[in-house]
Amino acid sequence: MTSAPQPAPTRPTSRDVARAAGVSQATVSLVLGGKWPGRVSEATAERVRQAAHGLGYRPNLAARNLRLGSTRTALLVVPALTNEFFARVYTGAAEVAAEHGFGVVLYPSPDGTGPARDPFASASASLDGVIASSMAAGALDALRGAGLPLVMLDSDPADTGVAARVNLDIADGMRQIAGHLLALGHRRFVHLASAVDSWTFAVRGRALHDTLRSVPGTSVRTVTAALDVHAGRVAAEHTLAAPGPRPTALVCDDDILAAGACKAARRLGLRVPDDLSVTGFDDLALATAVEPELTTVRLPAEQVGKRGMRALLAVLDDRPAETGSLPVHLVARGSSAPPPADAPPA
Amino acid sequence: MTSAPQPAPTRPTSRDVARAAGVSQATVSLVLGGKWPGRVSEATAERVRQAAHGLGYRPNLAARNLRLGSTRTALLVVPALTNEFFARVYTGAAEVAAEHGFGVVLYPSPDGTGPARDPFASASASLDGVIASSMAAGALDALRGAGLPLVMLDSDPADTGVAARVNLDIADGMRQIAGHLLALGHRRFVHLASAVDSWTFAVRGRALHDTLRSVPGTSVRTVTAALDVHAGRVAAEHTLAAPGPRPTALVCDDDILAAGACKAARRLGLRVPDDLSVTGFDDLALATAVEPELTTVRLPAEQVGKRGMRALLAVLDDRPAETGSLPVHLVARGSSAPPPADAPPA
DNA sequence: GCTTCGAAGTTATACGTAAAACCTCTGGGT
DNA sequence: ACCCAGAGGTTTTACGTATAACTTCGAAGC
Numbered sequence: 001m002t003s004a005p006q007p008a009p010t011r012p013t014s015r016d017v018a019r020a021a022g023v024s025q026a027t028v029s030l031v032l033g034g035k036w037p038g039r040v041s042e043a044t045a046e047r048v049r050q051a052a053h054g055l056g057y058r059p060n061l062a063a064r065n066l067r068l069g070s071t072r073t074a075l076l077v078v079p080a081l082t083n084e085f086f087a088r089v090y091t092g093a094a095e096v097a098a099e100h101g102f103g104v105v106l107y108p109s110p111d112g113t114g115p116a117r118d119p120f121a122s123a124s125a126s127l128d129g130v131i132a133s134s135m136a137a138g139a140l141d142a143l144r145g146a147g148l149p150l151v152m153l154d155s156d157p158a159d160t161g162v163a164a165r166v167n168l169d170i171a172d173g174m175r176q177i178a179g180h181l182l183a184l185g186h187r188r189f190v191h192l193a194s195a196v197d198s199w200t201f202a203v204r205g206r207a208l209h210d211t212l213r214s215v216p217g218t219s220v221r222t223v224t225a226a227l228d229v230h231a232g233r234v235a236a237e238h239t240l241a242a243p244g245p246r247p248t249a250l251v252c253d254d255d256i257l258a259a260g261a262c263k264a265a266r267r268l269g270l271r272v273p274d275d276l277s278v279t280g281f282d283d284l285a286l287a288t289a290v291e292p293e294l295t296t297v298r299l300p301a302e303q304v305g306k307r308g309m310r311a312l313l314a315v316l317d318d319r320p321a322e323t324g325s326l327p328v329h330l331v332a333r334g335s336s337a338p339p340p341a342d343a344p345p346a
Numbered sequence: 347m348t349s350a351p352q353p354a355p356t357r358p359t360s361r362d363v364a365r366a367a368g369v370s371q372a373t374v375s376l377v378l379g380g381k382w383p384g385r386v387s388e389a390t391a392e393r394v395r396q397a398a399h400g401l402g403y404r405p406n407l408a409a410r411n412l413r414l415g416s417t418r419t420a421l422l423v424v425p426a427l428t429n430e431f432f433a434r435v436y437t438g439a440a441e442v443a444a445e446h447g448f449g450v451v452l453y454p455s456p457d458g459t460g461p462a463r464d465p466f467a468s469a470s471a472s473l474d475g476v477i478a479s480s481m482a483a484g485a486l487d488a489l490r491g492a493g494l495p496l497v498m499l500d501s502d503p504a505d506t507g508v509a510a511r512v513n514l515d516i517a518d519g520m521r522q523i524a525g526h527l528l529a530l531g532h533r534r535f536v537h538l539a540s541a542v543d544s545w546t547f548a549v550r551g552r553a554l555h556d557t558l559r560s561v562p563g564t565s566v567r568t569v570t571a572a573l574d575v576h577a578g579r580v581a582a583e584h585t586l587a588a589p590g591p592r593p594t595a596l597v598c599d600d601d602i603l604a605a606g607a608c609k610a611a612r613r614l615g616l617r618v619p620d621d622l623s624v625t626g627f628d629d630l631a632l633a634t635a636v637e638p639e640l641t642t643v644r645l646p647a648e649q650v651g652k653r654g655m656r657a658l659l660a661v662l663d664d665r666p667a668e669t670g671s672l673p674v675h676l677v678a679r680g681s682s683a684p685p686p687a688d689a690p691p692a
Numbered sequence: 693g694c695t696t697c698g699a700a701g702t703t704a705t706a707c708g709t710a711a712a713a714c715c716t717c718t719g720g721g722t
Numbered sequence: 723a724c725c726c727a728g729a730g731g732t733t734t735t736a737c738g739t740a741t742a743a744c745t746t747c748g749a750a751g752c
Contacts, residue, residue, distance in 0.1 A: 011493075013737095013738055013739085014738065014739065014740095015738080015739095023701080023702090024701075024702050024703075025702095025738090025739080026701080026702065026703075026704095026739095026740080026741075027700090027701065027702080028739095029738095029739065029740055029741080030701090030740085030741085033739095033740070033741095035740090035741085036700095038698090038699070038700090039699080039700065039701075040699095040700065040701070041699080041700065041701090044700080044701085056491070056493075058466065058472075058492070059738080059739075060412070060472055060737085060738050060739070061417075061471050061472045061739095062408050062409075062411035062412040062417060062471060062472055062737085062738080062739095063408075063412050063707090063737070063738035063739040063740090064738080064739055064740075065408035065411075065471070065707095065739095066406070066408040066409050066412050066706095066707050066708065066709090066737090066738080066739075067706080067707055067738080067739045067740050067741085068707085068739085068740070069707070071408060071471065073471070080433075080437075081427055081433040081436055081437060082430055082433045082434060082437065082631075084428055084430070087427040087428045087433055088428060090427060090452075091426075091427060091428065091454065094452070094454065103451060103471075104452075105449060105451050106436075106440070106450075106452065108437065108440065120404065125407050125408060125411065125417065125419075125449075125471035126404075126406055126407045126408055145402070146404070147357075147402075228631075229631065229634060229635045230634070256631075256635070259635040259636075260635075262637070263635075263637055266637055285428070285574075285575065285602075285632075286631075286632060286635055288575060288576070289575045289602075289605040289606075289609075289632055289635070289636060290605075290635060290636055290637070291608070291609055291612055291636070291637065359707095359708055359709085360708065360709065360710095361708080361709095369731080369732090370731075370732050370733075371708090371709080371710095371732095372709095372710080372711075372731085372732065372733075372734090373730090373731065373732080374709095375708095375709065375710055375711075376710085376711085376731090379709095379710070379711090381710090381711085382730095384728090384729075384730090385729080385730070385731075386729095386730065386731070387729080387730065387731090390730080390731080405708080405709070406707085406708050406709070407709095408707085408708080408709095409707070409708035409709045409710090409737090410708080410709055410710080411709095411737095412707090412708080412709075412736095412737050412738065412739090413708080413709045413710050413711085413736080413737055414709085414710075414737085415737070
């Protein structure tokens with residue numbers, strides 16, 4: 001209490017604990033590993049626990065990993081954590097991992113550009129498996145070759161060499177959006193698509209176009225933008241200001257683009273939703289932060305992470321992984337309404 | 347090419363590489379560790395590299411960590427990754443870490459509630475150091491006791507037992523906000539404060555109040571809300587609808603609260619900025635996603651992460667860590683303007 | 693009274709790597 | 723002719739843990 005504690009030159013090992021408790025190192029390992037019923041008396045076990053606690057002992061995980069040949073660590077490969085969706089996926093994955101004594105380390109995949117540093121370098125421990133978003137295609141080949149169990153998130157079912165797959169029913173989500181807008185009476189659409197080349201966006205586009213095509217008298221045009229508010233605004237502004245009859249509904253691949261589209265509309269003096277309906281996708285926090293709040297599709301991001309982690313654990317355990325797509329659902333809010341009465345037909 | 351490759355029952359070790367190259371394991375270690383100039387001939391080195399590549403050899407990091415006694419891993423403790431600010435801090439820290447062959451593992455600290463699981467369990471490798479946000483106070487005591495170098499981010503300089511500290515000049519940021527609004531002519535303020543009990547928010551409040559107090563004829567009232575859009579809206583709506591002269595400026599502790607405040611204003615039929623100025627803090631993506639765009643203070647989040655990591659590396663290396671607060675600056679956008687002409691004085 | 697058996701440990705070993713310490717051979721200086 | 727230096731390796735060891743294999747001992751069975 002009076003002087004500084006000893007500078008702890010080196011961390012205590014299980015051998016130190018053994019010495020303090022007057023037992024062998026093996027006994028310490030048995031007790032602390034929970035393997036003692038019938039092998040070690042309760043009295044001795046307690047003595048060991050006291051000694052361990054007293055010394056502030058923490059097992060050296062590097063040694064344990066080496067011994068066991070497993071690190072209980074998964075790599076999560078996502079495009080960028082600043083995208084709330086992936087932050088939530090991580091949160092879900094980390095939660096399930098923690099329940100099973102696993103850790104999750106992140107590899108924010110380079111966005112195509114950049115030198116694409118070694119995914120394994122970001123983990124300072126060897127990995128037991130990989131969970132990867134299909135949006136992070138960049139690093140995938142390197143990961144495939146490593147011979148690790150690979151769980152893919154929201155990826156093309158045609159892709160091969162995957163131990164398990166966790167998908168969202170993205171197509172259904174987009175069909176719900178289209179159905180919602182059609183039911184409101186919209187016929188003239190613009191699809192504000194993400195420029196990111198990934199399976200999930202391809203599906204969104206296809207589902208939208210397929211659904212609209214099945215309804216006579218509809219038209220749809222596609223415009224592409226990078227995945228940020230500014231790019232969305234510029235693209236939408238350009239489209240809305242174009243000559244010819246104006247669309248009455250702007251279907252966006254993502255809430256971020258929808259936020260941009262709303263700004264574009266306001267700049268051009270259009271009211272959302274009176275003059276123009278705008279829909280998003282993902283249901284990020286952003287969707288309820290803007291005015292009007294966005295009609296969008298809620299994706300169970302945390303569930304994706306949880307299920308991805310559970311699938312990986314199942315694969316590592318030689319159990320069959322849960323299968324089937326996660327359902328998504330439409331959240332109708334203030335950014336969609338019937339088209340203005342004077343809108344020309346498509 | 348014709349049949350499936352052998353099922354790779356076990357990963358190749360440095361010994362396998364040695365066998366394949368016709369050298370000893372030590373030579374492999376020397377070559378691959380880059381320690382060979384003068385110890386191994388270029389021809390042999392090349393042979394080893396070929397063999398390693400051919401076998402797809404990857405060093406077992408658990409073994410390396412055990413041998414070296416260091417895992418080259420830092421733990422980053424933050425409240426939640428879904429907060430863009432912390433996602434950016436992580437990104438910065440991970441980038442610098444990668445440059446130095448370090449990894450970063452996250453510990454999303456429980457928000458006070460919850461069982462506060464062991465911070466060390468989230469890392470499946472032992473740690474070399476910890477970088478912690480002061481907003482993640484929950485897990486801090488456990489981390490302090492571990493005897494690891496601790497770098498604190500944006501924390502009270504009075505706190506002790508810290509190896510290095512990376513702070514933002516938060517007070518200056520709030521003074522800039524206050525100065526900006528005062529210059530526009532505002533005198534009647536409301537401070538929409540975060541309910542989170544943390545140093546950074548305490549400083550924001552104090553700096554605002556101190557600055558305003560120094561100007562005669564100003565008034566300021568404080569209202570508290572949880573850190574989300576909805577809570578911000580409710581709190582702001584309540585305040586703005588209260589009887590008595592209305593404030594002309596709403597200074598928010600965070601962009602998230604500011605977005606909520608803007609929604610509140612619109613609901614009450616007030617125009618921002620004509621009837622009411624609203625300011626945020628942090629300059630999140632949200633700030634430019636809403637209409638009008640928020641006047642706010644830009645915080646160099648990535649820099650915080652980078653500098654935190656550099657400080658930790660310095661400490662681990664027995665070098666002095668860079669010191670001094672990071673500057674922040676006002677970004678004036680559309681949510682602030684002179685008060686309405688008919689506003690009563692404070 | 694001898695064997696057997698289970699409880700309660702202990703001893704010994706392996707995991708894969710890095711690096712210190714050691715060995716061998718060749719060429720050059722004197 | 724002898725020694726020495728240095729290049730180019732090899733042998734050996736240690737890191738801390740988990741667990742298989744072994745030991746010891748007291749009591750129960752007959």
